[in-house]
Amino acid sequence: MVKGERYLETLYNSYGQSFSIDKVLFESQTEHQHLIIFDNAQFGRVMALDGVIQTTEKDEFIYHEMLTHTPILAHGNAKRVLIIGGGDGGILREVLRHQRIEHVTMVEIDASVVEMCKTYLPNHSAGAFDDPRTNLVICDGREFVRNCQDKFDVIISDSTDPIGPGEALFTSDFYQGCANCLNDDGILVTQNGVCFMQLDEVTTTAKRLSPYFSDQSFYKAAVPTYIGGDMTFAWASHNPQQRQHNIDTIRARFEQANIRTRWYTPQLHLGSFALPQYVLDALAE
Numbered sequence: 710m711v712k713g714e715r716y717l718e719t720l721y722n723s724y725g726q727s728f729s730i731d732k733v734l735f736e737s738q739t740e741h742q743h744l745i746i747f748d749n750a751q752f753g754r755v756m757a758l759d760g761v762i763q764t765t766e767k768d769e770f771i772y773h774e775m776l777t778h779t780p781i782l783a784h785g786n787a788k789r790v791l792i793i794g795g796g797d798g799g800i801l802r803e804v805l806r807h808q809r810i811e812h813v814t815m816v817e818i819d820a821s822v823v824e825m826c827k828t829y830l831p832n833h834s835a836g837a838f839d840d841p842r843t844n845l846v847i848c849d850g851r852e853f854v855r856n857c858q859d860k861f862d863v864i865i866s867d868s869t870d871p872i873g874p875g876e877a878l879f880t881s882d883f884y885q886g887c888a889n890c891l892n893d894d895g896i897l898v899t900q901n902g903v904c905f906m907q908l909d910e911v912t913t914t915a916k917r918l919s920p921y922f923s924d925q926s927f928y929k930a931a932v933p934t935y936i937g938g939d940m941t942f943a944w945a946s947h948n949p950q951q952r953q954h955n956i957d958t959i960r961a962r963f964e965q966a967n968i969r970t971r972w973y974t975p976q977l978h979l980g981s982f983a984l985p986q987y988v989l990d991a992l993a994e
């Protein structure tokens with residue numbers, strides 16, 4: 710919501726964050742949602758969808774690195790990646806930094822988000838949409854995985870919250886579709902909300918994933934503009950070993966990948982799977 714010179718996030722009823730707006734660069738009701746991109750002195754360029762902050766220039770690296778390098782390096786031999794959502798291109802950029810990745814399909818429902826982010830947040834995709842390994846598909850992610858005949862090594866769901874177009878990406882149906890288009894040793898990771906604020910999303914996702922994956926867990930990272938503490942990422946595969954590698958394995962893979970990160974480190978990778986007791990309790994209930 711734009712109020713005076715400020716943008717108020719409307720995700721939670723009784724609590725929220727507000728940003729001063731230096732300049733609105735783009736605002737419109739797209740075919741799917743309300744999109745706004747504006748400048749803010751603290752966070753740089755900010756993009757929000759349906760009243761919820763999605764990404765900012767200043768802190769995007771934390772989220773994009775954790776949601777990308779953690780599964781790819783835990784897998785160890787990923788060649789084909791599927792991104793669901795991710796219209797700003799930040800995940801795509803990080804995935805393509807891995808030379809061993811041969812192919813990426815990115816499925817985004819809203820072409821306007823891709824176009825406007827290419828224009829106003831060019832450093833998010835940093836040319837990734839032009840990479841010959843990229844296949845961009847504009848369609849509903851749930852439909853895509855339902856009908857997909859291809860197999861992938863890693864699936865990254867970079868969705869909005871489960872309100873509006875993002876809702877489909879938190880359903881059993883979607884998780885089943887993902888399981889079907891993953892190779893046997895594949896890993897699915899998803900944006901799963903801020904656990905302190907949205908604990909029910911963690912427990913619901915755990916329940917919905919369990920019929921389709923023999924191993925599932927969560928990992929986390931604190932992203933300043935996803936207010937309320939740690940953002941939780943869901944993790945699902947058929948092999949618990951993949952989230953229990955020792956530091957030497959992850960360090961060797963990271964060195965081999967030869968990627969310079971600003972947040973991700975092998976130590977943070979391992980530590981991010983350690984969950985607070987209240988989350989463990991909620992999951993055990």
Ligand code: AG3
Nearest residue numbers: 763764799868900902903935
């Ligand atoms: N999409 C996830 C934004 C989640 C915000 N939710 C929240 N604060 N509870 C980010 C898109 C970045 N590529």
